[in-house]
Amino acid sequence: MQAFAMGTLRIGAMLALALSASACGSPPPLDKQLEAVSSWTATMQLARDEHGSGAITTTYATQLRDAALAALEESKQTIGQAAHSKTDSSYAAAALDSLRTAIRALNAETGS
Amino acid sequence: MGAVHLAHDVLDAQLVDQAQEKIGRVDVLLLELEEGHPPRVATIVIGGSARAERVGGWFVALRRGLRVLLGRREEHVSRIQFDKVRRIGDTIELDVDEKSLESEHLERWLKEHFVCRIPGARGDQK
């Protein structure tokens, strides 16, 4: 039973170690990052529509925009490292541009 | 009830005092060995240090280390003679008063120094 308990402790320690390692690893590959950026672009477009129809408050739309801005900043830092060719870089630039446009459109809608 | 299994029905069972207040569990059961007499079940022990010994040396050391860090030196262990047992059932009733038990020290200390200083703590039922 003692071996069992020690084994469990060891597994716990490994889990903690692995979790911390996964939290500060290398940036995710390009396709994952592009997905994340376009997910935020779509979120901005949806938020603009829903704000237009009165479904969501300006307070909330502003928070969504701030979250998108944070995602944009983060991607600007890391997406360059993941883009290894010219085509990659132009994809990345286009994705970031659409996110910027979507954020601006939401800003115009909420009047900020 | 005829025979009672010590390990199955007594060890780790819930203990209550004369007033049916919960006073911990049977953490350790001791046999008394006396020259010229057969061994007999003599003592129920309640307390963290007794419990820790059941787990193993590493656990005793870990516990001791933590207590040094917290600055807690005194061990509060109750040793109760087996002839204080009044009834063995879902719980084990002892002919003792929780107020006199060393193992209830933490309960009394928290009640006095923490819980009762907060409004709304006093009384019986909510």
Place this chain on the structure above:
Amino acid sequence: MKKWSEVALGVITSIGGFLEVGSIATSTQGGAEFGYRLAWVLVLGTLSLALLMEMTGRLAAVSKRTYVDLLRERFGYRFFLLPLVAVFLVSFLVLASEIGGVSIALQMATGINFAWWAIPVALLGWVLLWRGTFGIVEKGTALLGLVALVFAVGALKLHPAWPAVGHGMLPSLPSDNRARYWYLAVSILGASISPYLYLFYSAGALEDGWTMEHLGVNRVTAGLGNVFGGGLAVAALIAAALVLAPREIKVDRYEQIAMVLASPLGRAGFVLFLATLCITCFGSTLEIVLALAYLLAQGFGWSWSENLKPEKDARFATVYTVLILLAAVPIAIGANPLTLTNVSMVATAASLPVTVIPLLALMNDGDILMKHVNGWASNVALVVIALLSVALLVAALPLQLLGG
């Protein structure tokens, strides 16, 4: 007549208690990324939870002892330390996540950052625990938690293709993104089958003074209540599959989830989503803190009851006081609530073997249950759940690394 009101209240409690931060987050993540394809995991989780709750409730009603009492009494102190430590750690993580859920709902409503809300939320919870009875904590939050029915309304309004939903109820493999798929599957199971749920339920059976007479109430409560509750989680998954998945929106932040109801139901949906997140997470916060206090009090044989004044169970009251404030700290210093939730759900899934496997022995112990021991069907189901729990333990870490 009294029986029926007890049954109704019990079912409502289970419905209200099912949906909380973990199931809202993981169901919508699943729906957003994989459409209906993870619905079967919710079905599996719901059925498993219903069975585990029925069994721990039956143990308590027949033996007048809680599951924790029996873990200590029948397996001894040495073994007991394992479930004690495992359940304590994962439940604490889930507790912090629930406080995060309430805080983020308040942030969405007011614009004031979630970190500021954690301590006030914990204090309000503590006041309710200090002053309130078990009935108030359990029934009060559960009745308010019925606001979660808005997920069902939202899902129906989106007109899902029912044959496709039905298809999702059957296990299937995705063609790509397998690690992420299984990661979410494990998270969903962790969110559905939380040990605190059945520890709380079995202690609640004693708080409410259950006897053999309540075996029927127990069966209906555990069964129907969880099936309805699981149905709401499926509704959340459906709504996410129809609002988020077509737009390829992945849930990176809690803020995005509100769209799931704002889109089909407008402002009412938005407001009710915030209310649901806030109330259900708050209810779960109270349940988990109590479950943790029960765990320690019952394990060590201290005096305990939410119906007693704190001076009558000073250690019990101190434990919930300290824990609810301590659990507010990660959120108060700005930990990401969604990350915390996801990690907690996977950790919960990994912790299941130590509370599920001992049930196999207890549910077949004639000394405890007499003629109410498990039948063969319950035993087969329990063995399946036990095997599932071991699979979750083995898979949790690799999946956290690959799909988290």
